[in-house]
Amino acid sequence: MLLLALDTATPAVTVALHDGTRVLAAGDTVDARRHGELLLPTVDRVLTEAGRTLDELTGIVVGVGPGPYTGLRVGIATGSALAAARSVPVHGLCSLDSLAYASGLTEPFVVATDARRREVYWARYEDARHRTGEPEVGRPSELPEEVRALPALGAGAAQYAADFPGLLPDAPAHASAAALAALAAERLAAGEELASPSPLYLRRPDAQVPAGYKVVTPPAPPARDS
Structure with a gap:
C-alpha cells in the first residue's frame, strides 16, 4: 500500500x-x-x-x-x-475526521473549523475515530448547549473561544x-469501503449571479443591400 x-x-x-x-x-x-x-x-x-x-x-x-x-x-x-x-x-x-484522529482523544469532543461569515463547520465525536452524525455549519453561539460544553479543538473553536469553554489549546487547529x-x-x-471524493460544501458558494440579472442580446446587424 x-x-x-x-x-x-x-x-x-x-x-x-x-x-x-x-x-x-x-x-x-x-x-x-x-x-x-x-x-x-x-x-x-x-x-x-x-x-x-x-x-x-x-x-x-x-x-x-x-x-x-x-x-x-x-x-x-x-x-x-x-x-x-x-x-x-x-x-x-x-477533513474534520483528520483533526479528530490527530487529537487521539478517547472522550467525547467537538471539532470546529472556520467557515467564515462568523460561522464554523463542526462535528461531534465519541472519540478520535468515531464521529456522531454528519458535519454541520452554523454560528458558534447557536450550537446546542451540550455541544458547546464539550472539549473542543480546531481553528474555529479557537477563534470563538468564548463559545467553546472547553477549548483544548494544544490540540490540532487545521x-x-x-x-x-x-x-x-x-x-x-480493516476492509472498510471509503467514500467517493464528493465535496462537503454544506452551503452555496459566496459568488452568486446577481438578482434581476438581464441577458443583453446584441442588436442584429443591418441588412445588406442585394
Missing part, C-alpha cells in the same frame, strides 16, 4: 505519503490564499523526501471538507486528476494529511 493524501479544506495546504504502516513524509503550509500555488510543489517535495514516485501509488486520499468552495475544490480536483492519470482509486474522507492518510490506511486495512 502506498497512499498519497492531500487536503485543502482549511487554510492548511497539507500532503502526506503513507505506506500502510507509517507516514513516510509530510508537508504542511498554512496559507489560505495559495492552495492552488502550493499544493503540487508540496506533493513533489513529499514524494522526493520519501524517495518514491507517482507511479508507485496504490491510491489517493483527499479531504472532502467541509470547507470553503474555492480552497476545497483545489485538493479534490488535484487528487482526482492524479488518480485518473495513474489509474488508481481516489478516496474521500471528511486538517492534517498525515492523520488523513493514517486513518484511511487503517480503515482500508
